[in-house]
Amino acid sequence: MIHPKIHHMIHTEQLTRHFVSKKETVEAVKGVDIDIAAGELVAFLGPNGAGKSTTLRMLTTLLPPTAGQAWVAGASITTEAAVVRSRIGYIGQGDGAGHSFRVMDELVMQGRFYGMNSSDSMSRAQELTKSLDLTALEKRKVSTLSGGQRRRLDIALGLMNSPGLLFLDEPSTGMDPHNRANLWDHINRLRDERETTIVLTTHYLEEADAYAERVLVIDHGEIIANDTAANLKATLAGDRIMITVDGANAAAASALVAGRGKELTTSNGSHEVTIAGRFDQGVRTLPWLLRELDHAGVEVRAADVRVPTLDDVFLSLTGRSLREESEVAA
C-alpha cells in the first residue's frame, strides 16, 4: 500500500495515549503531530513522565495508541504493525539480551526473529561483534558482562536487521562519560555510513544539545517546542549578560543597557548595582557595552556573559528547570 504519508520516515496525526490507573485517566500523550524526514537525528527531550517513552513505544508498535494514527517507515503502526517492526530497530531501556543466554546465540537468534536464515544471521552477527568490539565476548553468558558491554550488545541486537530507522529509549542512562562518548561514536558512525534515521529520548540536556539535529521538547504529553538546539536557544533563551557598576552610576548604566537588552533585573549591593538581562549575540554585545559604558564614564567592576543551555529553553517554556526535575526523579 502506497500511502501519501510515506514520504516521511515518521508521520503522526493526533497520536494519543491514555492510561487508566485507579479509575483515573492519565493523558500520557495528548494528540501529538510529528514529522521526521529520512536521515534525521531527532531527540525527544523532557523530564521523566513527560510522555517521551510512551510516544516512542507507540511508534515502535509496542503500545497501541488510544487515538490518532502514525506511519513509521512507510507503514501504519496500527494496521501494519508487523511491517513496521521488520523495518525498524529498537533499543529499549532495559537489557535487550536475556541474562542466561550467550552473546553470540542471542545475536544469531535475533536475526532469525527478523526472518534471516542462520548463515546470513551468523555473518551479520560477526560483522556487528567486530564493529562493536564484542568479538572476545561471543561465548560469554550475558549475565557476566559489564554494564558497558551489555549496552554495546543491546546496540548490536538493535542493528541485526540493518534497520533504516533506529529508535533508542534513554540510551545513555546510567552510563559513565566514557561509555556515553563511545555510544555516540557508534551512533554517528551509523549515520555517516548508512544514513540511518535516528530517534531517541533523553533527559540529558547536554546530550540533546551536542548531538541531535533537531530537538522536540515534550512536557505533560505535548510537544512544546520543535527546532534545532541552536534556534531554540536563540529564540527562547538568548544570552545572558550581567554587569556590576558603581552605585553612583547606576542610572546611566541602566539607560544604556535598556536600549539593547530584555527582561532586565537590577539588584543593589553595598555601593554597587548589578544589572542583568537577555541579549542577542551576547558574546559580541558585551565588548560593545563595555566600550559604551566606558565612554559614558561608568566604572564597570564586573562583567559576565552566559550562553544559554537547553535548560534555559525549558525554563523559559515551562517556568521549571529540567535539571532539577531529573535530579528529583533520579
Place this chain on the structure above:
Amino acid sequence: MTTLVADTRAVFQREMSLVLRDPFSIIFSLVQPLVFLGLFGPLLAGSVDPAAINGASPLQWFLPGVIVMICLFGTSTTGSNLLFEITLGSYERVLATPLHRSAILIGKALKELAPLVVQAALVTLVSIPFGFTLYPVHVLAGLLLLGVFGVGMGAFSNALAIASRKREWMFWAVQQSLLFPLLILSGMMLPLDTGPQWIQVLSKFNPLTYIVDAERALFSGTFDNPAIGWAVLAAVLTCAAGLWVGVKQVGRSTT
C-alpha cells in the same frame, strides 16, 4: 502459516539453547522424575488395592500419572522465565521484532515439552525391569496428547506471568493455588474411586482428569477407551483457550 512455523522454530531454538548449553540442567531434570518414581512408587504399591487397578502392575497405573505430573509442573512454571525476561527487558526487545505473537508462546511451551519426551522415555525404560509393559505406539500417542495439552498450559502460564508482571509474587500465588487442586482432583497420584462422592464430582470438572484417564488407558495398551476421546477434546480446548488468552496478553504486556 509458514512464518508461524519458522518463527516458532526460532523461539524454540533460542529457548533450547539454554538447555543444550547447560548439560547440568538436563541431568537434574532427569533425576527428578526418577526420585519421584523411586520414592512414591513403592509407597503407592503398598497402599493401593490391586483390584482397584485391575490387577495390573502398580507401575502401569502410576507411571502415566508421573509423566502427566512432569508435564504439568514443567509447563505451568514456564511463565516464571518469562517474568524474569519481562523484568530485565529482553522480552520487550523480542516483542519489537516481527515475530508472530503466537510463535512466542508456542515456542516457549514446546521448550518445556522437549525435555518431557526424554524424561518420559527414561522413566519408562527404567520401569520395564520392575514389571511395566511398554506399548510404544500407545505411549507415543499419549505423549502427543500431552504435548497439545502442555502447549495450552504453557500459554496459560505465560499469560499469568504477563498479568502479574507488576506483582511478581502473584504469579506463584496463583500458580500454586491452582496447581495442587488440579493435580489431586485428577487422580494423578492416588485413585479417586475410593474417595468421597464430592471429590469424584469435582474431578469431573477438571480437564486434567480426562487427560490422566486417557494416559492410563494408552499406557496399558488400548485405544479402545471413551476417556481418550474426551481427553483429546480437553487437550484441544485447553490449547486453544490458552493460546487465545495468551496472545491477548502478549499485546498488553508492554503497557
